[in-house]
Amino acid sequence: MRKIILASASPRRRELLEQIGVAFDVCPSNAEEIMTSSLPREVVQDLSRCKGREVFEKTSGDVLVIGADTVVAFQDSILGKPADVCMARDMLERLQGNTHQVYTGVTLFLRQDGVETEKSFFEKTEVVFYPMSEQEIDAYVRTGEPMDKAGAYGIQGRSAVFVEKIDGDYSNVVGLPLARLYQELKHMGIDIKEWHS
Numbered sequence: 001m002r003k004i005i006l007a008s009a010s011p012r013r014r015e016l017l018e019q020i021g022v023a024f025d026v027c028p029s030n031a032e033e034i035m036t037s038s039l040p041r042e043v044v045q046d047l048s049r050c051k052g053r054e055v056f057e058k059t060s061g062d063v064l065v066i067g068a069d070t071v072v073a074f075q076d077s078i079l080g081k082p083a084d085v086c087m088a089r090d091m092l093e094r095l096q097g098n099t100h101q102v103y104t105g106v107t108l109f110l111r112q113d114g115v116e117t118e119k120s121f122f123e124k125t126e127v128v129f130y131p132m133s134e135q136e137i138d139a140y141v142r143t144g145e146p147m148d149k150a151g152a153y154g155i156q157g158r159s160a161v162f163v164e165k166i167d168g169d170y171s172n173v174v175g176l177p178l179a180r181l182y183q184e185l186k187h188m189g190i191d192i193k194e195w196h197s
């Protein structure tokens with residue numbers, strides 16, 4: 001019996017894994033999200049490792065645990081999920097009419113025949129926003145959509161109309177870089193679609 005566990009409460013990550021035909025269990029992590037670095041690529045890998053480890057330590061037997069974390073990087077700032085409506089508005093005022101980067105870090109914890117391995121990686125996607133008026137920002141914030149999302153927007157939702165272009169993997173912006181995840185596991189000798197049995 002082998003299990004894949006997604007260590008995440010994010011409905012988007014669940015939908016993305018389902019999209020590629022993977023069977024898996026979900027076990028959200030209770031790990032505290034404390035930023036340990038000012039470099040986005042380090043932050044997302046560190047946080048994905050903390051989330052994944054917390055869940056992995058509770059398992060036994062053959063298992064693959066996937067932890068992930070997403071942040072938005074704008075100039076020198078790292079934007080996580082907004083704490084309130086004011087912060088959401090402030091984030092969108094900064095992002096509108098500009099280019100930012102979305103980083104998702106992933107850590108894989110694998111136990112196979114008693115041997116444990118761990119692998120972290122990150123993907124970066126550049127996103128260009130059209131200018132947004134005050135009214136557009138207010139109306140978008142009022143939908144509630146920004147509140148549980150890094151950078152206060154969801155590219156898969158209503159904010160799609162403000163996205164001029166992206167450079168990189170779309171699924172990475174939504175919260176899980178599917179192609180990179182698949183390729184990393186392939187290098188580890190694992191077919192993610194077959195592993196959960």
Ligand SMILES: Cc1cn([C@H]2C[C@H](O)[C@@H](COP(=O)(O)OP(=O)(O)OP(=O)(O)O)O2)c(=O)[nH]c1=O
Pocket residue numbers: 007008009010011012013028029033051068069070071072081102148149150151153154155156173174175
């Ligand atoms: C930029 C962007 C982020 N997001 C989401 C993905 C993540 O769910 C969230 C970033 O917060 P995270 O802290 O990465 O994840 P989470 O708290 O939602 O879930 P967990 O820690 O349990 O894994 O922002 C979108 O849904 N669309 C987007 O366009």
